[in-house]
Amino acid sequence: MSDAAVQSPTGLSFPDALSRAQSQISQHIERVLPPREDDLTQSMRYALDGGKMLRGFLVLEGAVLHDVAPETALPAALAIECLHAYSLIHDDLPCMDDDDLRRGKPTVHKRWSEALAVLAGDALQTLAFDLLCDPAIGPPARQIALVRSLAKAAGHDGMVGGQWMDILAETRTAPYSLEEITELQQGKTGALLRWSAMAGPRMAGADPEPLDRYGSALGLAFQIADDILDVEGSAHSVGKAVGKDTALGKATFVSLLGLDGAKARAAALVKEASDALGSYGSRADTLRDAARFVVDRDR
Template sequence: MSAGFAAALKEAQARISSQIDQRLSPSDRLHQAMAYALRGGKMLRGFLVLESARLHHVSPEAALEAALAIECIHAYSLVHDDLPCMDDDDLRRGQPTLHRKWDEATAVLAGDSLHTLAFELLAQETVGPHALLLIRSLAEAAGHNGMVSGQMLDIAAESTQTPLTLDEITTLQARKTGCLIEWSACAGARLAGADSTALRHYAQALGLAFQIADDILDIEGDAATVGKAVRKDAEAGKATFVSLLGLAGAKARARELTDLACAALSPYGNAGETLKDTARFVISRDN
């Protein structure tokens, strides 16, 4: 991790955390649970929003609303994903999953509240004249043709008699993981009413590299460092990028995707260096 990227990520995390404090004072059980779900992660999606907004000279206030919005959507998806009816996980970000710390009902309601809060944030006047585009595109990215459909494909894959092919896994992960990463990276251009093509190409490569890195961590990582259970996919016999490409092949593909992501940023010149460092970080992280 380069010093410049580390500093930029730390600053973004501090700004988003401050916004969480303002929006979710721990006055009751629901708000405590919502704030708990938002904390402890890398806030990478929110960081992508802030960095893409910087490239397009978007006001800090508008960018911060969008950054917290995507973190709310991501957090809600993790809370629901961890439930017994889904992945039934006990650990997330090195801490008890929300339904283990409280209970399943609190987890469902906290997730629901984070989901709706995201759109409340994007509807603020500070977001500016392109708020409707942000709201509609996030609904598409998170919904039945995006993240949720990817999760449904993932559930179906657990019971199929025929393991998924590489193309099928790529489609699944492009929806389950990639759609929110793409929205995050394109948010700055959309907030500015600018063309998002370069950032979309960057994000599509980045999202796939991110998931391949996750699959590699599931094999090479340990639960204490990763912050959640590992080797679950292998034990369940699920097809992954590693199972289909091999460990060396998966690492090589992740590097290729990182190169593609960096090349897509050429229209931004030196201003895109932090996003390039983000792509390099994604495939070198240990959690």
């Protein structure tokens, strides 16, 4: 097939596709977790609000690439946003990163209480797995494939393992090496991004390998960009505290590679992510655009 004949399945630019994903996922929140009087529900909704929804976008865009309908993919897109929101609430707790600001708003424990922050995070993790049991996803085998892979990505050998490595960094005498910081990233932020990219082919029963490579490169680029923002960004534009890693003397991709080295590595990863999508042709242009955005973003 010639490139001219293969259009991007959505025909949207990345910002438009992201905006549409945000809107679709937000509508699904209203169905799954409608407003209620109690602070538990309100804090869960608050934590889901205002994010980029990059992970949910990846789920929806990967689904489109495999001709999976949005109604089928939406529960999984919201599930990964619930999982991500839970991880942020707990990560912001005083006993963890102790952050007061998230997405430009007070963190859940500042707005309400630490007890509610623990419980809202717990309930959002549960809700993520609940959502993956939605029959709209397809036959039980497809649902279980998503549950199993998310549990691996989120657990002690995935995201939580990476978070624990990150906590340990603060009390180590020697900063992490590049190899260790890469392992930390692959757990802490990489695992969920990879899962998001692979959810589409998983729901279609297709080979997730190309999107796995895309997600891995994107995830690493994302973290390097985060470390660059921690040095170059302002709290106002980023929407959370910056300069913390440097102040704590923690190793980052910038401290290990230098600012220019980190930028060069991020650019190489964007190309790697883009190349991984070769078999999809220009249908994957929105995802290629997403990889560039992740590195160029200002928050």
